[in-house]
Amino acid sequence: MDLEKLLTDRLAPAFATVAGGPVDPVVRRSQRADFQSDAALALARRLGRPPRTIAAEVLDRADLADLCAAAEVSGPGFLNLTVADGALAGLVSALAADPRLGVPRTATPDTVVIDYSAPNVAKEMHVGHLRSTVIGDAAARLLEWLGHRVLRANHLGDWGTPFGMLIEHLVDLGGAEAAHELSMGDLDSFYKTARAKFDADEAFRERSRRRVVALQGGDEATLRLWRLLVEQSERYFLTVYDLLDVTLTERDFQGESSYNDLLAPAVEELDRLGLLRTSDGAACVFPPGQVGRDGEPLPLIVRKSDGGYGYPATDLAAIRHRTGTLGATRLLYVVGLPQRRHFEMVYAAAAQAGWLVAPARAEHVGFGSILGPDGRMLRSRAGESVKLVGLLEEAVARATALARERNPELGEAEAAEVGRAVGIGAIKYADLSSDRHKDYVLDWERMLSLDGNTAPYLQYAYSRIRSIFRRAAVPVRPDAPVSLTEPAERALAFELVDFAAVVTEVERSLEFHHLAGYLYRLAAAFSAFYERCPVLRADGPVRESRLVLCDLTGRVLRQGLHLLGIRSPERL
Ligand code: ARG
Numbered sequence: 001m002d003l004e005k006l007l008t009d010r011l012a013p014a015f016a017t018v019a020g021g022p023v024d025p026v027v028r029r030s031q032r033a034d035f036q037s038d039a040a041l042a043l044a045r046r047l048g049r050p051p052r053t054i055a056a057e058v059l060d061r062a063d064l065a066d067l068c069a070a071a072e073v074s075g076p077g078f079l080n081l082t083v084a085d086g087a088l089a090g091l092v093s094a095l096a097a098d099p100r101l102g103v104p105r106t107a108t109p110d111t112v113v114i115d116y117s118a119p120n121v122a123k124e125m126h127v128g129h130l131r132s133t134v135i136g137d138a139a140a141r142l143l144e145w146l147g148h149r150v151l152r153a154n155h156l157g158d159w160g161t162p163f164g165m166l167i168e169h170l171v172d173l174g175g176a177e178a179a180h181e182l183s184m185g186d187l188d189s190f191y192k193t194a195r196a197k198f199d200a201d202e203a204f205r206e207r208s209r210r211r212v213v214a215l216q217g218g219d220e221a222t223l224r225l226w227r228l229l230v231e232q233s234e235r236y237f238l239t240v241y242d243l244l245d246v247t248l249t250e251r252d253f254q255g256e257s258s259y260n261d262l263l264a265p266a267v268e269e270l271d272r273l274g275l276l277r278t279s280d281g282a283a284c285v286f287p288p289g290q291v292g293r294d295g296e297p298l299p300l301i302v303r304k305s306d307g308g309y310g311y312p313a314t315d316l317a318a319i320r321h322r323t324g325t326l327g328a329t330r331l332l333y334v335v336g337l338p339q340r341r342h343f344e345m346v347y348a349a350a351a352q353a354g355w356l357v358a359p360a361r362a363e364h365v366g367f368g369s370i371l372g373p374d375g376r377m378l379r380s381r382a383g384e385s386v387k388l389v390g391l392l393e394e395a396v397a398r399a400t401a402l403a404r405e406r407n408p409e410l411g412e413a414e415a416a417e418v419g420r421a422v423g424i425g426a427i428k429y430a431d432l433s434s435d436r437h438k439d440y441v442l443d444w445e446r447m448l449s450l451d452g453n454t455a456p457y458l459q460y461a462y463s464r465i466r467s468i469f470r471r472a473a474v475p476v477r478p479d480a481p482v483s484l485t486e487p488a489e490r491a492l493a494f495e496l497v498d499f500a501a502v503v504t505e506v507e508r509s510l511e512f513h514h515l516a517g518y519l520y521r522l523a524a525a526f527s528a529f530y531e532r533c534p535v536l537r538a539d540g541p542v543r544e545s546r547l548v549l550c551d552l553t554g555r556v557l558r559q560g561l562h563l564l565g566i567r568s569p570e571r572l
Pocket of ligand 1: 115
């Protein structure tokens with residue numbers, strides 16, 4: 001249990017007695033002592049009595065003896081709380097003995113469907129898919145570790161009108177042979193050439209239209225070509241996932257086409273429920289509360305005037321499937337912020353249809369864009385969207401060069417492995433350590449720097465801890481008694497006991513920059529501790545106690561990085 005919570009639990013009954021009803025003690029870390037509670041001020045206003053008196057009465061009644069070395073009223077009526085060294089040491093010992101590092105499995109497991117990555121067939125993955133893939137994967141890792149049942153849903157864009165032109169282009173190139181090229185990663189030129197032919201050539205356009213009809217009609221030869229495109233693209237995406245070190249596998253592809261048979265039944269149900277209205281020949285739902293700038297209700301088109309189903313219908317059918325068939329209680333959509341309105345409308349419509357009702361709920365885990373150094377959307381020199389693999393390969397190459405430079409003794413294989421862990425880690429961390437609601441600038445120098453809030457800094461801190469144990473040449477005794485006397489030891493201990501609270505907060509918010517920021521604070525506190533407090537040169541019990549702190553810091557760093565999908569090499 002974290003200290004804020006422990007202190008809150010002790011203060012709350014005292015506040016309740018003084019106030020004659022429940023009061024949140026509002027405990028937080030403080031500059032003045034270890035913690036402070038400011039709740040007496042507001043309470044005093046409410047009771048019309050002096051705040052210092054209220055604070056003193058609370059202190060009289062609060063049972064803090066075993067937890068606090070000092071508890072006093074200060075200023076206008078704050079409570080300053082100094083945690084007893086022994087109590088803090090006890091908490092650290094309990095963490096050290098716990099393989100879960102103080103983070104309990106959830107008591108209320110959800111079935112969570114995480115819709116993430118979702119690239120489009122025969123199209124390159126770009127940096128927007130990087131964010132979805134990295135954030136979604138961190139969510140999957142964290143929620144799974146907490147004991148939730150996690151279903152990864154890679155909502156591959158594998159259906160729709162563009163497939164007419166893509167299939168015709170494939171036919172022109174000679175079929176199967178050409179499809180193989182896709183798995184090798186030249187998706188961009190494939191898509192663009194098809195697009196260019198479509199724009200320039202009326203006969204090709206006509207063929208493409210007929211091909212869409214054949215595809216929708218289930219024509220076997222057409223389906224075979226379509227499957228080729230899908231399979232080869234999937235194979236390519238899997239190589240990217242492998243490089244990116246994410247947990248997505250081929251079993252997680254849950255393409256848009258997999259909902260094809262569920263579209264008509266879903267739309268029929270909407271109709272039966274009386275939720276459909278025709279607008280310009282299209283069947284629409286008008287979800288409550290969704291109005292445009294002009295105040296008019298906004299339509300969600302579920303069946304187009306030509307009878308075809310589009311993106312919104314697929315998402316509606318997917319929700320119905322996820323809650324109704326898969327039993328999902330928490331639905332996460334890790335998709336860029338520009339699609340926010342789309343998801344609001346889809347959720348509102350699904351709720352109206354009864355497909356998204358408590359305890360099930362849906363959340364748009366939205367994110368901003370990745371910007372280039374000029375502060376604009378990241379583009380290649382030719383002004384095109386940046387190919388994701390190119391970015392990843394550059395990260396690995398830069399990190400490998402840095403690893404070789406820093407540590408010439410590293411063998412070829414080890415340098416490559418470290419370069420990969422650090423390069424990919426740097427890319428992922430740069431993403432996860434920024435507030436996902438905002439845009440961020442891709443800055444190679446910064447993300448690969450060994451100083452500051454970066455993956456290499458954390459990985460370095462971890463490897464430094466491991467090197468202590470290699471030199472110590474003694475096994476760790478996590479049950480060795482912990483004693484905390486130096487301020488730097490206490491500061492480190494306060495960070496260590498905070499891990500559970502941070503993880504629990506991120507479980508709810510899915511704002512991974514809070515976890516990243518925590519790991520950075522932890523590594524910085526370790527660094528300060530290691531500078532001021534000798535470990536291997538200390539004697540007997542002090543040495544043992546400090547080794548426990550080192551080992552525990554290493555384990556928390558490693559687990560925290562692991563939850564973010566980042567490796568912790570033993571040496572850098
Ligand atoms: N394929 C889409 C894209 O690349 C993202 C799909 C997101 N998921 C969803 N259920 N709509 O933009």
